[in-house]
Every structure is written in C-alpha cells, then in structure tokens.
Amino acid sequence: SAAEIGVIGLGTMGAMLALNIADNGFAVAVHNRTAARIPEFMEKAGDLARRITGHAELEDFVKGLASPRNIILMVPAGDAVDAQIEQLRPLLDVDDMVIDAGNANFHDSERRAKASEEAGVPFLGIGVSGGAEGARFGPSIMGGGTPEAWDRVAHILKAISAKYEGQPCATYMGTGGAGHFVKTVHNGIEYADMQLIAEAYGVMRDGMGMDAAACGAVFDRWNKGLLQSYLIEISGKVSAATDPETGNPMLDMILDRAGQKGTGRWTVIESQMLGAPVPVIEAAVVARNMSAQRDLRLAGAKAFGPTGGAMADGTLSLDDLEQALIAGKVLCYAQGFELLIKARAEYDWDLPMAEIAKVWREGCIIRSAMLNDMASALTDAPEQNLALAPYFADVLRKNVAGLRKVAVVAMGAGQPVPALAAALNYFDTLTSARTTANMLQAQRDYFGAHSFERTDKDGSHHGPWLDQHLQG
Numbered sequence: 001s002a003a004e005i006g007v008i009g010l011g012t013m014g015a016m017l018a019l020n021i022a023d024n025g026f027a028v029a030v031h032n033r034t035a036a037r038i039p040e041f042m043e044k045a046g047d048l049a050r051r052i053t054g055h056a057e058l059e060d061f062v063k064g065l066a067s068p069r070n071i072i073l074m075v076p077a078g079d080a081v082d083a084q085i086e087q088l089r090p091l092l093d094v095d096d097m098v099i100d101a102g103n104a105n106f107h108d109s110e111r112r113a114k115a116s117e118e119a120g121v122p123f124l125g126i127g128v129s130g131g132a133e134g135a136r137f138g139p140s141i142m143g144g145g146t147p148e149a150w151d152r153v154a155h156i157l158k159a160i161s162a163k164y165e166g167q168p169c170a171t172y173m174g175t176g177g178a179g180h181f182v183k184t185v186h187n188g189i190e191y192a193d194m195q196l197i198a199e200a201y202g203v204m205r206d207g208m209g210m211d212a213a214a215c216g217a218v219f220d221r222w223n224k225g226l227l228q229s230y231l232i233e234i235s236g237k238v239s240a241a242t243d244p245e246t247g248n249p250m251l252d253m254i255l256d257r258a259g260q261k262g263t264g265r266w267t268v269i270e271s272q273m274l275g276a277p278v279p280v281i282e283a284a285v286v287a288r289n290m291s292a293q294r295d296l297r298l299a300g301a302k303a304f305g306p307t308g309g310a311m312a313d314g315t316l317s318l319d320d321l322e323q324a325l326i327a328g329k330v331l332c333y334a335q336g337f338e339l340l341i342k343a344r345a346e347y348d349w350d351l352p353m354a355e356i357a358k359v360w361r362e363g364c365i366i367r368s369a370m371l372n373d374m375a376s377a378l379t380d381a382p383e384q385n386l387a388l389a390p391y392f393a394d395v396l397r398k399n400v401a402g403l404r405k406v407a408v409v410a411m412g413a414g415q416p417v418p419a420l421a422a423a424l425n426y427f428d429t430l431t432s433a434r435t436t437a438n439m440l441q442a443q444r445d446y447f448g449a450h451s452f453e454r455t456d457k458d459g460s461h462h463g464p465w466l467d468q469h470l471q472g
C-alpha cells in the first residue's frame with residue numbers, strides 16, 4: 001500500500017528520521033542518491049522494515065507515496081537541496097509537498113518558499129535538532145511555511161518529536177524561512193552554551209590544576225542545580241571518559257581545534273544585519289575560528305611565552321565558577337531571544353516567543369531546565385529582554401558577582417575567557433544609564449557633520465568645531 005510520507009537521503013539524519021517515523025506507526029518510503037545504501041539501511045531497520053519501502057529509482061519512490069505526497073529531504077544544505085528539488089518537482093503533482101529538513105540557511109528557505117508559492121506548490125522548511133539520537137527517538141522540530149502546509153504533516157511531526165511532559169516539541173514558527181531562522185538561532189545559542197562550558201573547564205584545568213575526572217565530577221554536580229542541561233550532562237560524561245588506546249583521559253588526547261558547519265556564523269551575520277547584538281555567540285564563533293588557527297597560536301606561544309597560568313589557591317571557588325556559568329547562560333539566551341524579537345518585527349513573522357522556549361525544552365542539543373523558566377517569562381512578556389524578566393533579573397542579581405570574579409581573575413592570570421567576558425560586558429552595558437557613545441557622536445559630527453542629539457533639548461545639533469575646521 002502507498003506510504004504516508006517519504007524520506008530522501010539516508011545519511012546520518014535521514015536514516016534515523018525514517019526509522020523514527022516507522023517506529024511511530026507510519027508507512028514510509030525511502031530513497032537515496034547512492035542506491036547501494038538502501039538495502040544496507042533496510043537491513044539495519046530490522047523489524048521496522050515492515051513499514052518501510054526502499055526505492056532505488058526516484059520515479060518509483062514518487063509512485064510509492066499516497067497523494068497528495070509529502071516528501072522530506074534530508075540532504076546537505078545548499079546546492080544539494082536545490083538539485084534534489086529540481087529533479088523531483090517534474091515528477092510531482094501540483095499539490096505534492098517538499099519538506100526541507102536539513103540545516104538550511106533561512107534565506108534559502110525564504111527563496112524556496114517564494115518560488116513554490118509562485119509555482120502554486122506547497123513547501124515546508126523545518127529545522128530539526130537533536131543530532132542522530134534526536135532524529136531517531138525524538139527531535140525538536142521548528143516549522144516554517146504556510147499554516148496549511150504545516151497542518152498537513154503536523155500530526156506526523158508531532159508524533160515523531162520529543163515530548164516535554166507529554167507536550168510535543170514540534171511547533172509552527174511562521175511563514176517562509178521562520179523555522180530555519182529559529183533553528184539557526186538555536187545553533188548560535190548552542191555554540192555559546194558550549195563555549196561558556198569550555199571556558200569553565202579551562203578555568204578548572206589551567207587555573208585550578210584539576211584533572212579531567214575532577215572536572216567531570218563538578219559538571220555532574222552542576223547538572224543537579226540551575227545549570228541542569230544536556231550539554232552540562234555530556235560535558236561530565238566526556239570529562240570522565242578514558243582513551244582506550246592510551247589509558248589517558250580522553251579529553252587530554254583530543255586536539256584543541258574545533259570544527260563548525262556555519263550555523264553559528266549565520267546567527268552572528270543575521271544579528272549584525274538586524275542590529276540585535278549577540279556578543280556571547282560572536283565570542284563563541286571567534287573562539288572556534290581561533291582554535292582552528294593552531295599554527296598561529298603555537299607561533300604566538302613561542303614568541304611571547306605561554307599565558308593562561310595557574311591562579312593562586314583560593315582566588316576562585318567552584319561556586320564562583322557555577323555562578324559565572326549561570327549568569328553567562330542567562331545573558332546569552334537573553335541575546336538569542338532579543339535577536340528573535342528583532343527578526344519577528346523585521347520579517348513580519350508572528351514568532352511565538354514562549355513556544356520557541358518550549359520547543360527547545362526537549363529533544364534538541366540546548367535542552368535544559370532553565371528553558372522552562374524562560375518559557376514562563378516569555379509567556380508573561382514575549383517582547384521583554386529575558387535579563388529584565390523578574391525571575392531572571394533575580395538570578396542575575398545573585399550570580400553576576402561570580403561572573404565578574406571569574407572573568408577578572410581569569411583575565412588577570414592571562415587565561416582567555418572570551419564568552420564569559422562578553423557576557424559580563426553585555427551585562428555592564430545593558431545596565432549603563434550613561435555609555436561613552438557621546439564621544440562617538442562628537443567624533444562623527446567633527447569629521448562628518450553627522451550631528452547629534454543633546455541631553456538638554458530636542459532636535460539635531462552640531463558642535464562648535466564644525467565651522468572652524470571645515471573652513472580651515
């Protein structure tokens with residue numbers, strides 16, 4: 001009998017997603033560019049193979065789907081998606097729908113949604129988070145497209161998604177690229193969350209002289225408190241692991257050169273375009289880029305002698321460090337949500353702010369206990385900066401002192417803590433009634449006659465310098 005949904009692309013994510021769909025009782029048809037991968041996949045499917053039909057030919061795959069067809073693409077973002085749609089579309093009827101579930105740049109999803117609208121065909125762009133395990137057992141899903149397109153497959157997406165206290169983590173975010181935009185910001189926050197944790201690890205390792213196992217025990221303990229999250233949990237696990245080859249702590253055998261696929265960078269680019277600062281995410285992207293410049297760092301260490309020395313005993317406590325991470329985390333999420341608030345206005349998306357925090361509570365990489373409190377805060381005031389929401393303002397009042405102490409001590413010892421420092425600078429700027437931008441305005445007026453506003457009266461004004469130096 002005809003399958004209810006199809007999946008193209010049996011790589012890491014597509015294979016797991018297809019199994020998840022079958023596991024939830026839906027008949028699914030699958031296809032992969034390299035046909036040899038299909039029988040391999042069917043074999044791995046085991047008992048679930050009874051609900052899965054593999055098709056080596058794209059035409060057969062299309063014929064194997066019930067009309068109107070719903071087809072999930074799980075191929076690399078970018079050209080592969082366009083190529084696959086181009087190949088597929090001539091085989092489809094006008095009401096058949098393509099669903100791009102990869103990590104698309106939201107501009108591409110906007111473009112594809114527009115092209116589909118012009119052609120009168122449905123299109124959905126969904127952000128899927130949770131890695132391979134999430135795809136298999138319940139990811140977090142962020143949908144973008146027309147409400148009708150979403151409604152057509154919402155029952156399947158909700159069924160396969162993660163559940164938070166029984167509520168599905170699969171939510172419609174808005175038209176066009178809204179789902180992929182929310183997924184991009186999710187990934188930007190993920191970069192920042194990871195970098196903050198890595199910096200705390202660095203303070204323990206280099207500043208406090210703790211070995212990997214000791215760091216792991218601290219993460220395990222923190223995972224029982226306010227910081228409780230998937231990323232803290234796995235940080236505890238990777239810190240405790242031993243390298244089977246050498247018997248050394250696994251962490252100590254891993255080269256300090258981080259990879260990336262670009263979604264953090266996209267978040268930063270969009271934040272700059274929208275004038276919505278996300279300095280902790282920027283610091284995290286820069287940290288990955290600098291980690292990749294290993295030869296340069298080695299040359300720097302040789303030329304200047306290594307920095308990042310030990311901190312004197314007792315200058316920092318593990319409680320200070322926990323406070324620093326709590327405050328850093330709140331501030332980085334405040335920035336991420338600010339970016340979403342700006343995008344909401346700019347792109348005319350009715351982004352459901354509290355629902356975004358809710359959809360991230362389970363299934364995705366940044367899932368954490370704190371997101372539930374963020375959902376509550378955003379329910380009360382969807383457009384308010386989270387740092388000013390009463391609950392989180394209170395968290396910050398209790399924890400910023402630790403952030404300040406850790407940043408100051410670490411920088412004093414020559415240890416880079418770019419994300420923690422960015423969080424602190426964001427806080428100190430956010431709470432500045434008077435910044436130094438009056439100096440910038442004076443400079444701009446001096447060299448470019450850009451004018452400025454005055455503190456004592458309305459209107460636009462120039463300084464006494466203009467006539468003199470422009471005539472000069």
Ligand code: NDP
Binds near residue numbers: 037080128
């Ligand atoms: P994989 O590299 O494991 O699989 C890629 C799949 O796409 C393969 O089936 C491959 O087929 C197919 N493919 C590649 N190029 C083309 C093309 N030009 N035309 C048609 N098919 C093609 O990737 P992932 O499963 O990891 O990632 C898929 C998408 O999911 C990406 O957008 C990724 O960013 C996103 N994603 C990944 C996550 C992860 O943790 N891995 C998490 C969340 C999203 P073939 O066998 O022929 O090579």
